[in-house]
Amino acid sequence: xxxxxxxxxxxxxxxxxxxxxxxxxxxxxxxxxxxxxxxxxxxxxxxxxxxxxxxxxxxxxxxxxxxxxxxxxxxxxxxxxxxxxxxxxxxxxxxxxxxxxxxxxxxxxxxxxxxxxxxxxxxxxxxxxxxxxxxxxxxxxxxxxxxxxxxxxxxxxxxxxxxxxxxxxxxxxxxxxxxxxxxxxxxxxxxxxxxxxxxxxxxxxxxxxxxxxxxxxxxxxxxxxxxxxxxxxxxxxxxxxxxxxxxxxxxxxxxxxxxxxxxxxxxxxxxxxxxxxxxxxxxxxxxxxxxxxxxxxxxxxxxxx
Amino acid sequence: xxxxxxxxxxxxxxxxxxxxxxxxxxxxxxxxxxxxxxxxxxxxxxxxxxxxxxxxxxxxxxxxxxxxxxxxxxxxxxxxxxxxxxxxxxxxxxxxxxxxxxxxxxxxxxxxxxxxxxxxxxxxxxxxxxxxxxxxxxxxxxxxxxxxxxxxxxxxxxxxxxxxxxxxxxxxxxxxxxxxxxxxxxxxxxxxxxxxxxxxxxxxxxxxxxxxxxxxxxxxxxxxxxxxxxxxxxxxxxxxxxxxxxxxxxxxxxxxxxxxxxxxxxxxxxxxxxxxxxxxxxxxxxxxxxxxxxxxxxxxxxxxx
Numbered sequence: 001x002x003x004x005x006x007x008x009x010x011x012x013x014x015x016x017x018x019x020x021x022x023x024x025x026x027x028x029x030x031x032x033x034x035x036x037x038x039x040x041x042x043x044x045x046x047x048x049x050x051x052x053x054x055x056x057x058x059x060x061x062x063x064x065x066x067x068x069x070x071x072x073x074x075x076x077x078x079x080x081x082x083x084x085x086x087x088x089x090x091x092x093x094x095x096x097x098x099x100x101x102x103x104x105x106x107x108x109x110x111x112x113x114x115x116x117x118x119x120x121x122x123x124x125x126x127x128x129x130x131x132x133x134x135x136x137x138x139x140x141x142x143x144x145x146x147x148x149x150x151x152x153x154x155x156x157x158x159x160x161x162x163x164x165x166x167x168x169x170x171x172x173x174x175x176x177x178x179x180x181x182x183x184x185x186x187x188x189x190x191x192x193x194x195x196x197x198x199x200x201x202x203x204x205x206x207x208x209x210x211x212x213x214x215x216x217x218x219x220x221x222x223x224x225x226x227x228x229x230x231x232x233x234x235x236x237x238x239x240x241x242x243x244x245x246x247x248x249x250x251x252x253x254x255x256x257x258x259x260x261x262x263x264x265x266x267x268x269x270x271x272x273x274x275x276x277x278x279x280x281x282x283x284x285x286x287x288x289x290x291x292x293x294x295x296x297x298x299x300x301x302x303x304x305x
Numbered sequence: 306x307x308x309x310x311x312x313x314x315x316x317x318x319x320x321x322x323x324x325x326x327x328x329x330x331x332x333x334x335x336x337x338x339x340x341x342x343x344x345x346x347x348x349x350x351x352x353x354x355x356x357x358x359x360x361x362x363x364x365x366x367x368x369x370x371x372x373x374x375x376x377x378x379x380x381x382x383x384x385x386x387x388x389x390x391x392x393x394x395x396x397x398x399x400x401x402x403x404x405x406x407x408x409x410x411x412x413x414x415x416x417x418x419x420x421x422x423x424x425x426x427x428x429x430x431x432x433x434x435x436x437x438x439x440x441x442x443x444x445x446x447x448x449x450x451x452x453x454x455x456x457x458x459x460x461x462x463x464x465x466x467x468x469x470x471x472x473x474x475x476x477x478x479x480x481x482x483x484x485x486x487x488x489x490x491x492x493x494x495x496x497x498x499x500x501x502x503x504x505x506x507x508x509x510x511x512x513x514x515x516x517x518x519x520x521x522x523x524x525x526x527x528x529x530x531x532x533x534x535x536x537x538x539x540x541x542x543x544x545x546x547x548x549x550x551x552x553x554x555x556x557x558x559x560x561x562x563x564x565x566x567x568x569x570x571x572x573x574x575x576x577x578x579x580x581x582x583x584x585x586x587x588x589x590x591x592x593x594x595x596x597x598x599x600x601x602x603x604x605x606x607x608x609x610x
Contacts, residue, residue, distance in 0.1 A: 086551070086555055088555065088558055088559055088562065089558075089559045089562040089563055090562050093562075107551050107555075108551060108555075111528065111532060111551070111552045111553070111555050111556045112528075112529075112551075112552060113551065119529060120532075122536060123532065123535075123536050123556075124536065124560075124563075124565070125535075125556055125559045125560040125563060125565065128559075128563045129559060129563075189610050200505070200609055200610065201609075201610045202607040202608070202609055202610070203607065203608045203609075203610050204606045204607060204608075205608075207608065207610065220549075220550075220551070223416065223417075224417075224424060227416060227425075227428065230428075230430075231427060231428050231429065241550075242549070242550045244525075244547070245525075245546075245547050245573065245574035245575065245606070246391070246412050246413060246416070246417075246418065246525070246574060247416045247417060248416070249606050249607075250391055250393065250412075250413075250416050250606065251416045251428075251430055252606075253393055253394075253606045254393055254394045254430045254433070254434060255429075255430045257393065257394040257395050257398075258394055258429075258430060258433045258434075260429070260430065266607070268550065269550035269551060270550065301509045301550070301554050301555065301557075301558045302507040302508065302509060302554075302571070303507070303508045303509075303510075303512065304505055304506075304507055304508075304609060305494050305505065305506045305507070305508050305512065
């Protein structure tokens with residue numbers, strides 16, 4: 001599913017407008033040994049963007065990771081970067097409209113974590129998506145394992161910043177928040193709805209509970225790890241993106257019935273990590289100042305009826 | 306986790322009340338060669354109940370199945386039978402209160418499909434649950450694979466009967482319903498809420514859609530199978546219990562964006578199969594007329610906020 005690396009300079013020009021204007025003024029002071037004109041004429045390649053990111057990740061590159069270049073080529077010139085949770089058909093369309101050609105996506109474009117495509121060859125949505133990607137020459141790079149391995153975990157930090165909770169982050173226990181005073185679960189629910197823009201949450205627990213400790217399980221987490229965390233930390237609340245209903249959900253329900261205080265709040269997968277990918281755009285923009293980076297939210301796939 | 310098979314005749318007596326009354330009347334006609342008094346005095350064992358069920362399942366017993374006796378002993382005398390989706394702590398308490406000592410559960414008591422327990426030894430909810438099971442000498446038998454393999458699938462049929470849709474069941478395509486006329490998705494949602502007692506549903510799709518074909522995926526189904534079914538049948542609606550959000554959910558979302566007509570309605574796992582286990586109680590009662598069978602709903606673990 002690689003495509004030919006054709007000229008995509010139109011989109012790039014769109015993003016370089018502000019810099020080009022700047023070059024045209026007398027305000028620009030040439031730095032000795034660096035040709036400014038050459039800088040403008042030489043946008044980053046996909047590989048250069050990835051390398052810039054990997055420099056920030058402890059232990060990168062990993063020998064085994066889902067964070068691969070799924071479509072496009074490493075040599076492709078980047079006209080603009082979009083971060084998102086799910087590179088949906090709609091996000092790809094919006095990326096092309098914005099004149100960008102690199103999507104940095106947390107999750108799979110092809111409906112499976114390993115991005116396998118053999119089983120989808122006859123699937124019409126897959127065929128449509130690939131045609132769309134090829135038409136617009138979009139490079140999709142997964143930024144899942146590396147972003148979680150960043151110090152601090154970029155998804156967690158993106159959410160904490162939005163919630164105003166980054167001051168409670170403890171690097172020695174990055175998934176466990178301890179508030180100085182108990183916070184009513186009702187207030188936590190209201191805050192999450194407002195700040196993360198989630199219309200409806202699913203609770204296993206007692207809405208009248210007070211929470212002093214919160215275990216962070218945005219996205220999807222292995223249930224044995226979650227259930228182990230309940231036993232180890234006995235948090236008042238688990239903030240989960242998505243979790244198997246016959247595993248963590250039932251363990252939490254049984255715990256509550258026997259008098260334990262751990263409730264579970266399920267946010268839905270996409271919106272539970274979207275703030276982390278929005279944060280990735282800000283974080284990356286500071287490292288690639290000549291390339292426009294924007295976040296396009298893939299939004300919640302669910303309507304609650 | 307086996308327990309000693311002590312005398313549990315009190316509960317059994319409670320359930321045999323109606324039959325005992327019957328025996329005390331002159332209406333009872335002794336059948337030659339069968340001592341009625343002996344019948345009353347000889348309740349079924351757990352193994353006998355299981356054998357009665359397995360006689361009805363094509364190909365049973367299966368060499369490999371999760372449908373094992375998880376707690377209790379095969380020899381244990383059955384005082385009453387409870388069917389349920391999840392044998393939660395609450396369901397176990399209610400079973401004991403009802404004087405029953407056999408739970409026929411579709412899903413795992415121990416938060417994993419294989420009912421493994423080694424990893425839970427230190428878990429307090431597990432310890433509490435096992436102590437409760439032992440205290441009340443409850444035999445828990447899984448009725449998952451066999452009930453799905455029944456002809457027709459007991460979970461599907463239980464739901465269809467509740468929805469008044471059993472007339473649309475086609476044995477040659479048991480998961481695909483075709484209505485004679487298109488039905489508004491809004492009406493389907495209202496019907497499911499009312500008949501299956503589900504407060505809130507999650508939709509990936511367009512609520513104003515009309516549906517003529519519905520693909521039934523109650524409980525949890527492998528996403529590759531679901532996505533294959535979208536391609537094969539192009540149903541207007543998938544009725545799902547629980548499904549991975551980065552798999553089927555995103556495939557449906559992309560399909561809708563490209564103009565396909567398949568929407569996805571997610572019911573939540575427990576309540577999507579509860580009607581099937583309620584139906585199991587009725588189905589089994591007819592086969593074990595001297596033993597009381599009742600359904601206790603494990604209910605929806607989620608509150609929608």
